[in-house]
Amino acid sequence: MKDCKVNELRGMWIATVFGIDWPKTQNNPEAQKKEFIEILDTLQSLNFNAVFVQIRPTSDAFYNSHINPWSVYLTGTQGKSPGYDPLKFMIKETHKRNMEFHAWLNPYRITTNGTDLNQLAKLNPARLNPNWALEYDDALFYNPENQEVIKYVATTVFEIVKNYYVDGIHFDDYFYPYNYPLPEGEDKDGEVANNRREAVNDMIRLVYKAIKSTRACVQFGVSPFGVWKNKSSDHKGSDSNNLESYYNVYTDSLAWIEEGIIDYIAPQIYWTIDNKNSSYETLVKWWIEAVKDTCVDLYIGQNISNEDIAREIEKEIQINRKYSEVEGSIFFSMINLEENTGNVVQQFERVYRNKAGIPYEGCD
Template sequence: MKKIIAAACAAAFLLSAGCSAFPNESSSVILKESVPPAAEDKVYIPINYKEQVGMWLPYVRFPEIMQGKSEEQFRKAIRELLQDAAAENVNTLYFHAHPMGDAYYRSEIFPDGTFLDGDYDPMQIVIDEAHKLGISVHGWINPLRLQTDDEMKMLPDDYIVRKWIDNGEPFVRNVNGRWFLSPSYPETVELIEAAVGELLENYNIDGVHIDDYFYPSTDEEFDRDAFEKSGSTDLVQWRTENVSRYVKAIYDKVKSFDKRLLFGISPQGNIDSDYTSQYADVRRWSSEEGFCDYIVPQLYFGFENECCPFLQTLAQWEELVKDGVVTLIAGLAPYKLGREDEWAGAAGELEWINQPDIIDRQIAAVKNSSADGYALYY
């Protein structure tokens, strides 16, 4: 990952002994025993690890490694990126396959992503190159986020979301110039399931992953009609149930295909914000079976953060998963190295500049906690 780190911001980060992954003897592959009928004829055995060292590969990196690149150029870029990651013991990659109602894979439902301008399949190349190195690949999707208003006008008329917009259906709403699925309708949940289904059926992925874009807006007008028709009286509770409903639908979709595959969720690290701004019931997902296999809170805070100091916030998440229903992976933020943190308060504002070893120390803290790994966002 040395090249990744250099590109991100930090010169000396992750080169120390503190950067090493969890011991190899404890990073054993998880292979669950039961396989449903739908997967009996599959020869592929998913690769997943008891102790995860994850890395996100977000769509914001795609202009650099994909846009304007030939298939061979893209494959070379991915190979180098993964080799750097493997050298630092990364064993799990979250690849951004479906970031905004689009597809960085072969899809019969969604249009190609903006940065995919070559005639090749990025998802397949990533899987091929990652599996050569023993790296697990989880297809990362954003369930509700769609294209901007201008982008939508450029898409084919037969795109299902474009049809919904043209027909005035309530399933999609525009928020500040970008379209989003409204999760209160079964039609939108079915479309989310279809996106997951394409990945499961057409690729040897090892899991599915979603992050913290759970609800498009806190504005009461966003889904007022659906709320009023629901008969519910508590908007917050109703929206929270809507989110849990589609989260469970994804989990069930994954497990119905192959119980050995994993489903992971990466919510905001601030638990209160998960509820107040995202309607994400992280306490329930972390303590009840049937919502996820692993949870990766984005603990993108320094030790001196005045709102959510790292050690205290990590301990809060440890408490949430204490019953052992799900695996806790700590999401870390090397992208912040060398940057001012304007949301950290006076005490933590310059911590990421003045303390270049902050990620090393956070990894050490995670290893001494009850968490089962960490994941890095550059």
């Protein structure tokens, strides 16, 4: 087995919601810059070659936008300028180190808790368009079936791709809230559920079109929950017993692959190798079959915030490398690398001891 593929993606998710990974300080541009440089230097020293930074965590922005207000996680006040352009700075520093920068967005999240639109910045799109918002579980999110919401998400992405030299646009697993209920009497394969899935598909299609018509080299990818459907629900499903993204968040990731409206998929296979309900290698092999004979690249999302997984992350990477279809990994998240959860640092030093090129050279 080779130590690494020539252009193996080695990515790290950097979460900004709640300041999980960055920034730890607010209202201090120089401190925030210093923190981010330290993150990049740490990753570079371990031969990582990509960062996936959450630049729109809650309908707000880590970049200069005419659509979304400045993020609350920069200053403590949504809409308040941080005094610099974080995205411009982050891209420059990332590219200086010959690493890729992927802009990670949450398309539908408005708040993590609370349903008072008046608590948002005055120019927040949700506050300006209250009919776009849905309430669930003491939080707000954009209604995926609203056609104006679909256009708004695509326009948000267009603005980023037009104004910033990002290497990729990245969505995670949050679409409809997990287990968002159906109306009474509706079936999970019925008209309402199917309409929800198709609305998400429409958003993915329009975002893909917005990216490719603006800067075609920018990659578009999604990191869905690691199970599409269980085999007990569909013979095409995986040999697993877990939540199903098709039903629990109304997303049909297989449709995106088959239609070719994403460049890569990075399923969150957040389980140990011996997990009885969703074993790691079983799910890896299922997703390999899902992308087979398509132009969609496969990365694996891996969870080093779980200590049991972190302790065996080297073995999981070795499993990935058994299969030529697996192009690399993205890890959640930076704080666990800094805290060395499950001795991940020593494992990365071994498994990433050789450098790898960046997968998408030439996007400028």
